[in-house]
Amino acid sequence: MDDTFTLLPLTIDPATKAISSLDSSLASNLTALNNLHRATVSQPNQIPPPPLPLNPKRSAQIQKMREQGNASLRSRGTPSTAQAQEAIKLYTYGIEMALGRPSWEPAQTVREEAGILYANRAQAYMAAQMWAEGAADAETSVELKRADNGKAWWRRGRCLCEMGRWDDAAEWVRQGLEVAGNEADLAALMKEIDRHLEKGER
Amino acid sequence: MVDLIGLAIPFAYLGILVGSLATFSSLYRKRKAAKSTALEPWFGPHVQRNIYLSLLHLEPQPGQEKATPVPDSVLKAALLQRATEDIRRILAIRVAKQPLNLLLQKGSVGDELWQRFLRAEKEMEAELRDVVEEANALATNWGQTIFQSANEMVQNAIVREKVAEIQEKGRADREWWDKERASIQSKFMQELDEEKPVETPKGAASGGVNSDEDAVLVEGGGPASGSAPGSKGGTKKKKAKK
Numbered sequence: 001m002d003d004t005f006t007l008l009p010l011t012i013d014p015a016t017k018a019i020s021s022l023d024s025s026l027a028s029n030l031t032a033l034n035n036l037h038r039a040t041v042s043q044p045n046q047i048p049p050p051p052l053p054l055n056p057k058r059s060a061q062i063q064k065m066r067e068q069g070n071a072s073l074r075s076r077g078t079p080s081t082a083q084a085q086e087a088i089k090l091y092t093y094g095i096e097m098a099l100g101r102p103s104w105e106p107a108q109t110v111r112e113e114a115g116i117l118y119a120n121r122a123q124a125y126m127a128a129q130m131w132a133e134g135a136a137d138a139e140t141s142v143e144l145k146r147a148d149n150g151k152a153w154w155r156r157g158r159c160l161c162e163m164g165r166w167d168d169a170a171e172w173v174r175q176g177l178e179v180a181g182n183e184a185d186l187a188a189l190m191k192e193i194d195r196h197l198e199k200g201e202r
Numbered sequence: 203m204v205d206l207i208g209l210a211i212p213f214a215y216l217g218i219l220v221g222s223l224a225t226f227s228s229l230y231r232k233r234k235a236a237k238s239t240a241l242e243p244w245f246g247p248h249v250q251r252n253i254y255l256s257l258l259h260l261e262p263q264p265g266q267e268k269a270t271p272v273p274d275s276v277l278k279a280a281l282l283q284r285a286t287e288d289i290r291r292i293l294a295i296r297v298a299k300q301p302l303n304l305l306l307q308k309g310s311v312g313d314e315l316w317q318r319f320l321r322a323e324k325e326m327e328a329e330l331r332d333v334v335e336e337a338n339a340l341a342t343n344w345g346q347t348i349f350q351s352a353n354e355m356v357q358n359a360i361v362r363e364k365v366a367e368i369q370e371k372g373r374a375d376r377e378w379w380d381k382e383r384a385s386i387q388s389k390f391m392q393e394l395d396e397e398k399p400v401e402t403p404k405g406a407a408s409g410g411v412n413s414d415e416d417a418v419l420v421e422g423g424g425p426a427s428g429s430a431p432g433s434k435g436g437t438k439k440k441k442a443k444k
Binding site: 005006007008010011012014017019026029030032033036037040041045046047048049050051099101103104105106107108110111114131132133135136137139140143144163164 | 247249250251252253255256257259260261263270272273274275276278279280282283340341344347348350351352354355357358359360361362364365368369371372373375376378379380382386
């Protein structure tokens with residue numbers, strides 16, 4: 001098997017260099033190939049550079065978006081809905097930039113950058129009282145950045161409480177306490193949920 | 203003469219013994235080899251590898267004399283795709299190895315599965331060497347980094363998949379919450395609407411309760427006043443307090 005292969009009916013477009021095939025089962029593979037070709041063809045030597053060292057330009061842009069978003073949220077006292085919406089917009093740009101990194105750049109960097117941005121956007125959604133979106137963003141943040149992310153655990157817990165999903169919130173926060181250790185805010189939220197559930201069951 | 207015949211018998215015996223053993227062993231080996239090649243491969247067809255090699259051997263299309271030459275950049279992208287699939291397979295092999303070994307020791311899986319696995323492992327080693335060679339042929343020293351890049355590509359794909367999955371779930375959640383909130387609001391409004399007309403009778407009822415209490419109070423005052431006849435001012439005062 002080592003020296004043999006299955007010859008596939010491929011054709012190349014002389015102008016665009018796009019590969020296509022009559023065999024429709026190859027379609028997804030060929031789309032991936034053509035997309036990758038478009039991304040790599042502009043690289044030096046037409047191959048992806050090694051994952052490290054990383055070009056700091058995009059990281060700087062992402063950080064700028066985050067800081068602007070933070071500034072919008074923290075202007076004075078409790079942020080107004082308009083300020084929260086502005087922060088959401090800025091964080092969304094940052095998330096798009098973080099997830100839009102070329103696919104060969106370190107996935108760990110993407111996880112960290114996007115993880116923080118999702119946690120921040122969750123906060124902004126909470127400020128705008130958009131609990132469902134906040135819950136989803138906080139969960140995404142936790143998925144991306146497991147360690148040292150107690151805030152995101154707390155935010156989803158809070159959002160679930162606000163939506164009246166106390167049982168889900170209890171399960172989520174309990175899990176969060178296991179992973180994130182005994183974070184004070186999280187423990188307080190757990191107590192609050194327990195109190196509510198006890199009251200509800202009586 | 204007698205010696206020769208006497209010698210021939212043990213030699214013939216040995217010859218037959220060795221011959222039958224040799225035929226048995228060669229038959230056994232052949233059968234085993236045939237069996238192992240007939241074993242189902244661990245992984246399905248390596249599509250990315252086939253694409254890459256097909257591009258190397260691209261045939262001219264009907265009506266053309268020569269095939270359009272495939273530019274190096276396309277070959278490089280195709281090789282990179284092949285490397286990502288290799289990374290996925292290596293990960294799958296690494297994950298499967300220990301549990302499979304354990305199951306084999308316990309006797310839960312047959313030897314055949316283990317043979318298939320070992321063959322896949324060997325094939326992957328050859329495949330990796332092959333890709334590194336091809337990479338070095340396409341760009342100097344690319345062989346050193348192609349698998350690093352491919353690994354990040356696989357990890358990145360996993361990250362984006364997860365994000366998309368959770369965000370999609372979030373959208374479904376949001377639809378649920380919109381409905382839930384609407385129903386809570388309408389319930390709340392209903393309660394408000396119900397409360398308004400109810401409020402007056404409620405007030406009246408509570409007024410009634412109050413008057414009952416008052417009546418009890420008065421009654422309470424009654425016996426007291428009864429027990430102390432003549433002290434009319436006391437009752438009067440109470441009434442005035444009301």
